[in-house]
Amino acid sequence: MLYHLFKYFDNVHNLPGAGMFQYISFRAAAAIIIALLIVIVFGRNIINFLRRKQIGEEIRDLGLEGQLQKKGTPTMGGVIILLAILIPVLLFGQLDNVYIQLMLVSTIWLGLIGFLDDYIKVFRHHKEGLKGRFKIVGQVGLGIIVGTTMCFSPDIVVREKTTEPVETIYLDEHGRTIADHIQRRIVSSE
Incomplete structure (x- = not known):
């Protein structure tokens, strides 16, 4: 938004x-600073809010030390990450760029899959969360959307020929190639 303004x-x-x-x-540096400020300023508040609302996974007491340390850790902390990515991109990104649009769609799409997973774990009290097959379907669906967009968008240029053959690239002063x-x-070492 700020780019066009x-x-x-x-x-x-x-x-x-x-x-x-x-x-x-300049825009990348400003976006990094804004993302850092979002995490510093809002991160602690979001975590405290999630703790107050007791939004977190129920940890089974199996006697394992690592699991007991996770007790009280809130779920849905990905919200902080999404905010730290999306707000700077929306502020400083060139929003008419197809790559920025694909990044935004991908981030929001995968964020929604993560949110659904956490929502099912916390509010539906289903320990496994979103079933793996639905996560895979969501990711494959996103891949199809991104791949189709990249294939048919006139803004994305895919080179038909990416490299030159080695023989034609490197010639010494006598006109011999690397292959020569x-x-x-090889012949002289035998």
């Missing part, structure tokens, strides 16, 4: 400093 300010009003938003390095040199070494 500051592009407008730079082009129309010639606002000093607005051109900084055209640089991806390798062949000579």
